[in-house]
Amino acid sequence: MSDFWGLYNYWIAIFLMMVGFYNVIARGNLIKKLIGLNIFQTSVFLLYISMGKVEGGSAPIVGAGISSFSNPLPHVLILTAIVVGVATTSVGLALVVRIKEAYGTIEEDELIAQESVTQ
């Protein structure tokens, strides 16, 4: 039981990751895949931030009367990772727009069907 209370945060993060991951690999719509990717990455951020938390700690900003801080390093890493995430999303979306212009669809199965017709 102590394991449950000690780890539930991580387990939920893993559940969320897997929901996102499923959307990436199972969906045929190119935008939906990117949404899944977003959720996948955001949930990984939760994993990092959870590990930085200290019981009874507070935000890592020096203030009067605060002695216990949560670990600032995961926060820094995730700030970087969020930026990377939005960069990836914007490039992916730009590709989706171009694919739509070139093929008229953003559904994977229709794209594959067009491919086999032209060959």
Next chain:
Amino acid sequence: MNSHLPIVPIILPMVAAPLCMLLRRRTFVWGLATAVTWVVFAACAQLLLQVSTSGPIIYTMGGWNAPIGIEYRIDLVNAYILLLVSAIAALVMIYAPQSAARELPPDRHNLFCAAFLLCLTGLLGITITGDAFNVYVFLEISSLASYAIISVGRDPRSLKAAYNYLIMGTIGATFILIAIGLMYMMTGTLNMADLAQRLKEVHDTRTIHVAFAFLSVGLTLKLALFPMHVWLPNAYTYAPSLVTAFVAATSTKVSIYVFLRFVFTIFGADYAFTTIHLNAILVPLALVGIFIASTVAIYQTDLKRLLAYSSIAQIGYIMLGIGMGTVTGLTAGIAHIFNHALIKCALFMVVGCIVLRLDSSRLEDMAGIGRRMPATSFAFVLGGLALIGVPFTVGFISKWYLLLGALERDWWPVAALVLLSSLLAAVYIWRFVEVAYFRPAPDDATPISAPPLSMQIPLWLLLAATLFFGVQTDLTAGIAQRAALWLLAGGP
């Protein structure tokens, strides 16, 4: 100034990229980019020289000692990869302007050059750093830039290829991010040398096993080991030829380097091969990959695609060598990273020359090309021979070490399979030879002028290198062996 040499290869292209974007005149753009890549190449050569004579170099960022800050840690292994990547970039940059004039949208050369330089920054940054999270950041720079430069191919299918690469690549990178997170969680550090120290204490925890698994899966996605290779053939086929020549020779190689670094330096050969039994997974996958990819290559109708499948097979050879876990096997793997990069870059450059003149990379359009473009076709044959592993080419050196490594471990079947697979390579190279030399050119064929010198010179330089290093083995195999010993000893 010499003490600041390590940052030159990273900062220079990073600063040059925005300048490239702002320049509008095409000649200035290419001139700047080319000059930068050559300076970077010189810096990397100097670094390799320094490392091989006086041992590893450590450069601390902002003067903060690791693990508090980030540091560069350059040893023989990454100096070797740095040299490889920068050399390929420098040669591709000479080759590029003419090929780009044909294959790129005319008004985007400045953006393309900026993206290209960023890709180079990313690749070099991954290689040089001594910090695990920093690897992730620069991995994303190089990946995003390569999605961009792949997607500008003329065929709209390059867009789909880039999209698929983006999805697969991001999944791979996120897996790596998870693995780094788990490792950080158990040790409290991100510095590679520090990680190596502290991981020893937690080697038997389930968290670290999972971290190792995620890292391996993420990296195999990036380095396109069978069966994680599905993004590769389309990306290589539809990208502009110069991009294919660059990406094929560097991007997967850098991922292999990261794999080596994590497996041998951070986790340690002992952990990877006795606790996890990495060889039991790697060797079969590599062998199956070699055979399937080579066989698929034989049936391709597009020369670029054929070479792309051949790349997957060649990555199989490299991973086979690494999977042996011995000095000889590792030497074969590391040497083949270099050798395959040379050969593949040359071969894709040949295809670029053919595309420049024929406007097609389909084999059926190349009938009789042996007489219409004699020098170019001959270059392909030379590169093909090196790919097969004929003596006096670099391909032979790596195959030789691979065989030695297999025999050392008494893996007779593996040795036999490696030999057999060379036959498959011979078959797919023959496909080009047959079309080029034994089929008549179409009747309406007009005479074709030879490709411009700026494209031929780097191509022939690369081919000369494949022959030179096939005879003079000190630089490639010699350094590879020293690097292998260094890695197996677990670094410093």
Next chain:
Amino acid sequence: MSNFVDIALLAFLALVALAVTRTLNLFATVALTGIYSLLMASIFTTLDAVDVAFTEAAVGAGISTVLFLATMALTTSHEKPHHHHNWAAIMATLITGSALVYGTLDMPHFGDPQAPIHQHVAPHYIEISPNEIGVPNMVTSVLATYRGYDTLGETAVIFTACMAVLLLLQRDRRGGNRNVMAVPDADQRRGGQSMQHAMILRVFSKFFIPLIFLFGLYVQFHGDYGPGGGFQAGVIFASGFILYTLVFGLEKARQVIPPRTLQALVAFGLLLYAGTGIATLVMGGQFLEYKALAHEATHGEHLGILFIELGVGITVAAVMTTIFFTFAGRGRS
């Protein structure tokens, strides 16, 4: 009590994630993703990661959502229903998930102060950095100094994304601005009135956009003392421009801030950051060793942090605005 809040928020997150999977209307899905990001930001706040929460709210719920909507305006807002379950994907997900759960079993427990990550490296940041750097917000000091090189990489990532989007979507120079769409908005396409005629919105925006910029400046320069910094400020600035574009149209926005200027700013931010590093080299320090910038160590650190945060802010604001302009300018052709 905080456990209870935590569990409630996490449960909401799980529900939203499942809803995203089940919804076929992409419009709704994107709205749900925005909610997901906001919930995530709330959780980050309860986990003491205020800077991260700020960024997640601004990026995940703000910029990402806008970009998704812009893409949908150019493509489609409905996903094709598919009736069969993708068993291979379900299997892959289950295997990956169980592997991760297996990995958690040896983890230090959540919030455990004895966990390795609180024993090594981090104590230096917490105990020494406030005096060594002179900045109360430890996240800022780690981000800008100890791991300033990572942040340089981050700025380069954003810059790369801008290059990629411009390569893909920039209109041909010959094509001119013929197909420019005023707003990437659904009603525009149907030939209805555009937002430009919405009087209330225009009046409101005129009054409000300056406040947004003011807030952006506050976040930019207050990052040393509280949550905030270059990245968050950049996103806020960009959202001001985006709001302006949505209300007054792309043409007008381009007059206010021409794409050329914007691209120069994109480059300038990255160059300012890297240039700060090179300046420290010239002044005799290591790369990004801000101490070298002034006679006194903490003074130099402050100066260095100011410059690089400015670099990050300028690049992020310019890149986000450029990306939005590029999407909006793509139009339907």
Next chain:
Amino acid sequence: MDILIYYTSWLLLLCGAFFCAVGGLGILRLPDFYSRQHAAGITDTLGAALLLIGLILQAGLSLVGIKLVMILLFLLFTSPVATHTIAQAALQSGLKPKLAEKERDG
């Protein structure tokens, strides 16, 4: 005095929470887009405002309190404008209110 402020703030917080819940219920149960907008508007304005006033009372006259006041002002400006804009966009794109249809039909 302190006790008075304390209980008032809790009362306001509970009221705010109640209106948020009502708004949420309304979004689910009301028949068409425009009436749902109304429900969403309740959450935005009444719900959020009551919550914020409750919090301001707890924070007192401090920096946090002033920031909360600014958030409140911000919300009071943005939510009505947002609701108005969304409704206008819906109207322009041709979405008719359900009740209006009924009247015409009947």
